[in-house]
Amino acid sequence: MGEVARLNDACVSSPFFNQQFYEKQRIQLHRLLYRLCWPFINPFNIKTMGFDLYGVNPIAPKNNKLEIKALEEQIKKLQDDTELDTADKEERKWALEEKIESLNPGIYFRNNVWWWRPLWNYVCEACDDILTEKDMTKGSYNDGHKISKAKALKIANRLQEQLDNGDVEAWDSKYQLMLQKLPDEDCGVCDGTGYRLKPPKAGAGSIPCNGCNETGKRKHFAQSYPFNVKNVEEFAIFAKHSGGFSVF
Numbered sequence: 606m607g608e609v610a611r612l613n614d615a616c617v618s619s620p621f622f623n624q625q626f627y628e629k630q631r632i633q634l635h636r637l638l639y640r641l642c643w644p645f646i647n648p649f650n651i652k653t654m655g656f657d658l659y660g661v662n663p664i665a666p667k668n669n670k671l672e673i674k675a676l677e678e679q680i681k682k683l684q685d686d687t688e689l690d691t692a693d694k695e696e697r698k699w700a701l702e703e704k705i706e707s708l709n710p711g712i713y714f715r716n717n718v719w720w721w722r723p724l725w726n727y728v729c730e731a732c733d734d735i736l737t738e739k740d741m742t743k744g745s746y747n748d749g750h751k752i753s754k755a756k757a758l759k760i761a762n763r764l765q766e767q768l769d770n771g772d773v774e775a776w777d778s779k780y781q782l783m784l785q786k787l788p789d790e791d792c793g794v795c796d797g798t799g800y801r802l803k804p805p806k807a808g809a810g811s812i813p814c815n816g817c818n819e820t821g822k823r824k825h826f827a828q829s830y831p832f833n834v835k836n837v838e839e840f841a842i843f844a845k846h847s848g849g850f851s852v853f
């Protein structure tokens with residue numbers, strides 16, 4: 606999983622890669638896969654870049670409903686338009702769908718794998734009387750496990766309570782302190798010696814290690830898993846409006 610995430614990071618950070626285009630393509634692709642039959646397309650569950658959560662029956666905030674309806678009508682009109690070519694239509698449709706998504710927080714939520722694990726851990730801890738063991742375990746896999754509307758609402762309410770009473774903030778402080786206290790680890794590229802073998806080989810050698818700047822140490826692996834209050838807030842809003850959600 607780490608390998609794929611690293612490859613993905615390398616890809617996204619490449620100056621030759623248009624990240625916006627990539628992001629749009631990715632969202633569209635996932636939407637398509639979701640609409641089709643996921644287990645049939647991906648029987649071995651190959652996807653490790655992050656976690657995409659889709660609202661089963663997203664309920665827009667009241668104040669945004671009219672605007673969303675107008676945008677949906679624009680999409681319908683677009684489909685009937687005979688003047689535009691297919692690519693043009695698709696591009697305009699995406700733009701309208703993006704607007705709809707921004708007006709309805711229950712449609713979609715994403716965390717990359719690093720952010721998802723601590724967030725889901727927190728949700729499981731806070732909602733251990735709402736989620737079953739199966740829900741908790743399946744929430745760590747990308748196989749489309751569904752959380753019902755009733756549970757999603759309970760989760761949203763519980764998280765909101767904990768945001769309001771300061772529990773999330775307290776958890777965040779403890780979590781950051783725990784991360785700070787973790788000792789550095791030996792660098793895996795040079796086996797902690799500061800000098801490595803010639804790339805692509807890893808291990809102790811005679812070349813100054815670029816993985817650790819010759820120190821032989823690097824930050825503890827767990828420090829790659831961030832957590833903050835804002836991420837919990839965003840997830841609570843998604844859960845509240847999702848009408849139940851699936852974890853892909």
Ligand SMILES: [Zn+2]
Binds near residue numbers: 795816819
């Ligand atoms: Zn090293």
